[in-house]
Amino acid sequence: MAKILLEMKNITKTFPGVKALDNVNLQVEEGEIHALVGENGAGKSTLMNVLSGIYPHGTYEGDIIYDGQVCRFSNIKDSEKLGIVIIHQELALVPEMTIGENMYLGNECGHKYAIDWNKTYSEADKYLKMVGLSESSKVQVKTIGTGKQQLVEIAKALAKKARLLILDEPTSSLNEEDSRALLDLMLSFKKQGMTMIIITHKLNEVSYVADKITVIRDGTTIETIDNHGKEPVSEERIIKGMVGREMTNRFPKREGVKIGDVEMEVSHWTVHHPLYPERKVVDDVSLYVRKGEVVGIYGLMGAGRTELAMSIFGQSYGVNFSGELKLNGKHVKLKKSEADAIRHKIAYVTEDRKGNGLVLSQSIKVNTSLANLDAISSHTVIDGDKEYAVAEEYREKLRIKTPSVEQLVGNLSGGNQQKVLLAKWMFAEPDVLLLDEPTRGIDVGAKYEIYCIINDLAAAGKCVVLISSELPEVLGMSDRIYIMNEARIVGEMKAEEATQENIMQVILRSGRGA
């Protein structure tokens, strides 16, 4: 048995009113990849913040034993000195600065008052090569994609001489291809003896990469599963630990929904990039949606899915539009106005709920009514009681967990925020809902509830366009699937005939052709 590098014993951390961690135990062997899974709010990030010294010694109970010694970190610098480096979920890079500057930010080479730039850049280049990046470290971070930025974060961690690397949802904003590359990089680091802890929601990644899996639920460790058996641990097995019950079906069945006539039809839809008008972000796309139908649009990140949806929604993205939009068989001349799209009963539920979807500093009530204030007001004066009743109605309907609809949205968990966002658009009473990554970054239980809502919408005769980069989700939820790659629709399949393999094949083939 290998040596135990890190042991966290009986960690208890209380915030005013809540016990975030309750006697959590974690053992990590040297040279292994240890996955930490659990629903949102289970306490994974809190545990890692305790480990890295963000919550200093004294604010929690229990012991951290690292490399045989009891550690008392009072800040991040202390833990980094021992080689414990955490890469946070949200990228912590300054876009305007170069890769090299970013990598040594707060850790500058040379003297404090005389930075050694030659050393900075040559060292940075060395680490970039290790993570497989060919970019020069003198390139500005904003010019490279998210996938590469994530690699820069890792290179930055390596530059800090990491021995124990903690990755908090490293692939949450990466497409499948980049995610796979990242996981393979982790495996190659493992061969070189690096120890890693990965926090992730994507269970397929867990079984692919992890040696051991620790499940945390409601602030306590439930179990640690060994992933060295002949068969990789099944996702169902992990989910069982996470939610405390067997989830036989991750996608609720949609039964007896009658699919009606074509509600929305888009033909030869072309949109250009707002900053580089010569570049097409949506290229000659044609698609249709029937009443009561859930249509999946699958594509890798950057395939133009979001751009397509937003351009249909009142041309809220892009320039130089061309193409035709028909609603209920009637040709519609859409103006460049979101309000106009809402009037035509189209709703776009954004993938970026915090950035583009919700007003976090306002209550659930205010957010719910925002897209359809007219419905609860007369002569622009809001009827507060009506508004409250509406918010209550949707809170119950969508089972938003909150003490009151006066609660600020910023205080809710990701899954509940997503439900508020859905409530807002359902209240706008659309016929066509463009759902862009509706389950991103939310836990399994909340995902299931969102799927149920989607089914209810379809049953009510609405058209649902489900945009997702999670293949199982698209396969599990859609009646029909469009496959998008490099701004074009490259394939269309019925749900019955679609499999992971043939969808990936379509994408790969189209990529070669272009």
Add this chain to the structure above:
Amino acid sequence: MTMSVMDHTSPNGKQTVSEFMQKYKVGAFFQKYTMTLALVVVTIVFYFWPGKQGQILQPSMITGLIAENAYVFVLATGMLLCILTGGNIDLSVGSVVCFTAAVGCTMMASGANMWLTVLVMLLIGLAIGAFQGFWIAKLKVPAFIATLAGMYAFRGFTNVVLNGLRVDITNQSFLDVFGNGKTSYIPDVMRTWFPGLNDTFTKDNAFLSGLIGPNFVTKFNVTCMCIALIAAVVFVVFKVRKILVQKKLGISQSVPGQIVSTVLIAALTVWLGFQLACYRGFPMVLIWIALVLGIYAYVTTKTAMGRHLYAVGGNEKATALSGVKTRNVYWFAYANIGLLAGLAGILTAGRAKGIDPVYGEGYEMDAIASCFIGGASAYGGTGKVSGMIIGALLMGVINKGMMIVGVDANYQKVVKGIVLLIAVMFDVLSKRQKR
């Protein structure tokens, strides 16, 4: 029994205090009412200042406080809407106040009708606001810069209009309605309608004389007292109705807390009416202030436009994607503050009985400070008219108090600066604790 309790609590005194604080939500209370408490504390300190006891709450002082700060209330209301859109401020209001006043005074000096002049002043303010708003909303010039330009330009225009000289107002009815002189009060119509009151309110009436005080009883303004009583009753009725509706809908808000605050505000209203009645009665400027505060409290909380102001400040992209024309929200906020600057110009000219080319300098800063002391976020999206009122009152009371106590005018500014800094620090700290 008692002993054992003592034994338990004494070593863990801290814990019991924190338990107490959690149980009664002391922390949340302090966080919500920090500035209100500060206002109370500051008032008490000045009230008991050795040698100056009780002066700060003299009827004449209170009337003066309202009159001197009329422009602050009006401008801060407009400023609050701008700040809500995302911490944007309007630096030009001081100059716009002076410019509209200059135009108005010049018009009246050449014999123009008073109400026509008022209308022109408001329209000029609105036009200037709309013009600046156009640059900010449509051409996306940063608000700070667009209004900085306005600050210079309209100060310059003022000098052009006034030729660098003071213009006096001779129109007495203008001064009566918007001014601050002895005649700028609601006349005591009750005494005219019921002449018997004159015989009742005498020093010989032991009850009234005891209640009001022998110095005030003969000229006690009954009308003013009635207005305050009616206002208090109306307020209580509306509040009770609101609480009942909330109860019916099952909205879980602390009912005892609401009752306490309702009673307190009603009592304050009556008290204020009493104090004013003891001096000269209900000042005309208070009508304008109350009107502005009332209208905008309503606009910010009950109308779609108010909602849009908060939403834009909270998350502009999300608001745009909800079908709101966000640029128009900015335009509204800036056109609106122009209009209110016009009104502030009217009040300033009325109070000063004329206009000097340097009037209005620094007004923008008073307005901005009131909003931030009153809890508006420097990033937009949060802030209330009620908070702003507290902020403006706090500044006003400190000014008045320092004057009574006799603090050097130069140090008064230092104190104001420190108050602003501490107020915002409290705000930031209390919000950080929450996380």
